Amino acid sequence: MLDTAFAYGADAVYAGQPRYSLRVRNNDFGDLAVLGAGIRRAHALGRPFYLVANIYPHGAKLKTFVRDLAPAVALGPDALIMSDPGLIMLARETWPELAIHLSVQANTVNSAAVRFWQRVGIRRVILSRELSLDEIAGIRQDCPDMELEVFVHGALCVAYSGRCLLSGYFNHRDPNQGTCTNSCRWEYKLNAARSDAAGDVWLLEENERRQGSYMPIEEDEHGTYILNSRDLRAIEHVHRLVEIGVDSLKIEGRTKSPYYVARACQAYRQAIDDARAGRPLDPGLLGRLAGLANRGYTDGFFRRHTPAEYQNYLRGHSESGRSLYVGDLVAWDAARGLVEFEAKNKLRLGDRIEVIQPAGILDCTLERIENAAGEPLAEVPGNGHRAWLALPAATVGAFVAKFV
Numbered sequence: 001m002l003d004t005a006f007a008y009g010a011d012a013v014y015a016g017q018p019r020y021s022l023r024v025r026n027n028d029f030g031d032l033a034v035l036g037a038g039i040r041r042a043h044a045l046g047r048p049f050y051l052v053a054n055i056y057p058h059g060a061k062l063k064t065f066v067r068d069l070a071p072a073v074a075l076g077p078d079a080l081i082m083s084d085p086g087l088i089m090l091a092r093e094t095w096p097e098l099a100i101h102l103s104v105q106a107n108t109v110n111s112a113a114v115r116f117w118q119r120v121g122i123r124r125v126i127l128s129r130e131l132s133l134d135e136i137a138g139i140r141q142d143c144p145d146m147e148l149e150v151f152v153h154g155a156l157c158v159a160y161s162g163r164c165l166l167s168g169y170f171n172h173r174d175p176n177q178g179t180c181t182n183s184c185r186w187e188y189k190l191n192a193a194r195s196d197a198a199g200d201v202w203l204l205e206e207n208e209r210r211q212g213s214y215m216p217i218e219e220d221e222h223g224t225y226i227l228n229s230r231d232l233r234a235i236e237h238v239h240r241l242v243e244i245g246v247d248s249l250k251i252e253g254r255t256k257s258p259y260y261v262a263r264a265c266q267a268y269r270q271a272i273d274d275a276r277a278g279r280p281l282d283p284g285l286l287g288r289l290a291g292l293a294n295r296g297y298t299d300g301f302f303r304r305h306t307p308a309e310y311q312n313y314l315r316g317h318s319e320s321g322r323s324l325y326v327g328d329l330v331a332w333d334a335a336r337g338l339v340e341f342e343a344k345n346k347l348r349l350g351d352r353i354e355v356i357q358p359a360g361i362l363d364c365t366l367e368r369i370e371n372a373a374g375e376p377l378a379e380v381p382g383n384g385h386r387a388w389l390a391l392p393a394a395t396v397g398a399f400v401a402k403f404v
Helices: 002-007 032-044 059-075 085-096 112-119 132-144 166-171 235-244 256-275 284-290 392-404
Strands: 013-016 051-053 079-082 100-101 124-125 147-154 190-195 199-208 215-221 229-235 250-251 327-333 338-343 352-357 361-363 386-389
Touching: 002 013, 002 032, 002 132, 013 032, 032 051, 032 059, 051 059, 059 085, 079 085, 079 229, 079 338, 085 100, 112 132, 132 235, 132 256, 147 235, 147 256, 166 284, 235 256, 235 284, 250 256
Parallel strands: 013 051, 051 079, 079 100, 100 124, 124 147, 147 250
Antiparallel strands: 147 229, 190 199, 199 215, 327 338, 338 386, 352 361
16 A cells, blocks of 8 residues: 555655554554554655554553554654644653644644644644635645645545544444444434424434434434535645645545555646646546545535535445456566456456556556466456456556566
């Protein structure tokens, strides 16, 4: 994931250890050897690696924080991304030379808060997702010498950046300890209970595991707002964010695939480069992002008054059928003139495929598949299987250059 992000245009990566960040699932960086390898890899490429420690800890974790984090800090991350004032104080006292970035979890929504954090030694503030473009511009104007970062792509939470009780209520798993179960994405039903002068009262029923358990939810003249957000996509606002002078644009990549990382980084890299060069947004980038797994897209709070585009009332699962990640090209067989392919999903002769490379995307039709013995195949059955593909010369040339 780290190598893919850098190869496809990211300027920096961020990653957290499970105990002190919200990155608990599918996270190998809890292993100090893996974390050290990631930091060394980033630095060898001249890129920063930011270590996330953004939980809001209860007392038990507070007592062990400095002891547990010291070996990770010794590996040389370029900054800590933090949110809890107590942990920030401990980090400033223990590692005074290490830069600290304020996490989006801290919900910074105004310039006075930015100035406060600047005075206590924070180098960069990652602004709350609940801000409009005009509000971001106002903060930039009021705080010209503070680094600002903004999320532009990924999952959105129905609470202020994870300050949600649903997961803790249903599963005793706290979102701000990194163990959110995405309860907002579950399927719910509404059952009418009462309608009178005080308003409508409905009973909310979780439809899969808790049928027959009813929770009251009230509806007033403004409506009822049920839980499940679309995913954030703000590539259409990159030009404005560059004009405002935001220092960093951030992609949320929790539990995503290398394919997702490659395509998202490549699209936003092009949008940023185009904006800085004075070129208009390439509308084709919207189509490329539409092919990624998503719950439908919204531009979130960047523009005000778009409620119909914001909520997703129809489904909670991620829609990924538009473009299927079928596998990775892993080696070049010079004797056969074929590229070795490691499958993640089924691939057949005649399929139209997109080969995603740092230099661009190549569309082609698959016309030849062989096994290790050189025998022709009609398909690669699926995950875990390997085969050898014949691809167009342009793709093969770029691929060979990578491995030779």
